[in-house]
Amino acid sequence: MENRADGQADERRALALASLIGVDWGSTGLRAFLVGTDGLALAERATSRGASTLSGKEAFAEVLEQVAGDWMRARPDLKVLACGMVGSLHGWLDVPYAVCPANAPALAAGVAVTPNGEAHIVPGLLYDDGELPPDVMRGEETQILGALALRPELQGASCIVLPGTHSKWAQVRDGEVQRFATHMTGELYAVLRQHSVLGRLMESGGGFDEAAFNDGIDAARVNGHLGVGHQMFAARTLGVTGRLPAAALADYLSGLLIGHELRAGLAWRGEAGLDQAPLALVGSRELCRRYELALRRYGDVPSLALDNTAPAGLLTLARAAGLAPN
Template structure:
């Protein structure tokens, strides 16, 4: 990354990815990449009130805002939720950068605090199905389309995490998406259920992980609620070491996610379209291993695409200089 002053001089935007448990701020250059990055633990779920949100943002990016007071600030994520700084209504699928930018709202606050624009989340509300929502991932998807334009025509984009998202993209728009609570389910089962009692911490055990993936692939028709109990019985009977049980459970849950997600992708006619993973390297590695075992595919893996997405939203709102290759494609 650039030095402090170089980053400040080159930045077109201060972008903020504000989740439930953390706050990440970026100085973003014209290419959509982060020139500088800072983070702290002031997530939207641990603070409340307009003053607390303004103070948290000032702590992580206040010197940037004072050094370049005309530089716009755009935030995405749970900061725009009911329990965030401001409840910003969801935009509806299908949506692109322009639709999301249209839904951005300014943060509340007095004249002494800098006003920022907060992006809406995204709502998928298809007839006959319960609604699904995301906050923050839609900005990452828009960023992925900007950084990898070949995905815009048609792709399935997967964002592993506490609540994994599978999104279908066509003609530069997020058409629909589905949430899988894989990460949260794993954490709850490991920490608060009988399954975790035999598990021991260890380095990633790929063989045990793939055993779980294979169980979901081959015997998933038995149901995940039944198959999960094997993470105990394999330990009780001595057929799997305690240090391997956690990765077995992880593979089983991710395997069931792929079982559903790949079928959903095929039903949408995207089975031959690119599949991309967006997220941390560690999580994407697990998903890549599971995908290769499940279908023989290798996905395009991208790291944090939120800065590029935030810049696209700023451009769509007329807050940052446009580039001829940016908005037309997303």
């Protein structure tokens, strides 16, 4: 009972200090935050009821009520600002993309409010130069703005990498996202492991095999010109021939795919003249650690890692949109 009382007291303090109720609402999950004036989360709640799991617009209001309804009633003066797939065609509200180059005011200008006023929703970001196929993001733009707010040295010129199911590489100059590129590294890994011949020999549960992961990185770095489609098959043949144990094959494949992402991403970064600019990783500690290991194999590229920048980004956008005090 004492621990529960302490938790309730902590949440009351968080409510008293909060400037915003922020929501990072992706396809498969939702995280809600009480955001302080410094852009850090004072309290956090989570649910697996992401946008892709819901049917009907009314379901979004129900989930928000379940997760943060008591916060909203306790502090009716606080605005609710949500980013991510909640603003997609299959989300609560289809919010049009802002167009690169874009900064916080440009994104804030596109914020839309739900029909009954429960929440404001951040637009995603579109890059389309009319030559290459267009690229889009929803949610990552808010994390990028959060990284810029938390680490001002990134605002002048930087490359921000957001590892994940669909990894994003963003070029930043003068506080604007100039352009970005998506790599389906995480999804490709999951599909290959679960639904292809490569996964049949793989065993799990043995812990992270850093040596096998590095072998995959080096295969992409040294022989990437052979093509990822060819090199992926080694995640089977190395097991068939006994060159790698079954428990190491998944980490070899992970290293190979991340290695190809870095091979392309670092070249793209260099072509933009950002090879001497800071490189920041934004994401879970475990995943960022893999990217840090991979960057070392590519010449020890210096980087900094940030964990959860969504609350800071949501506060930045809320202030730019006049939804939270400066």
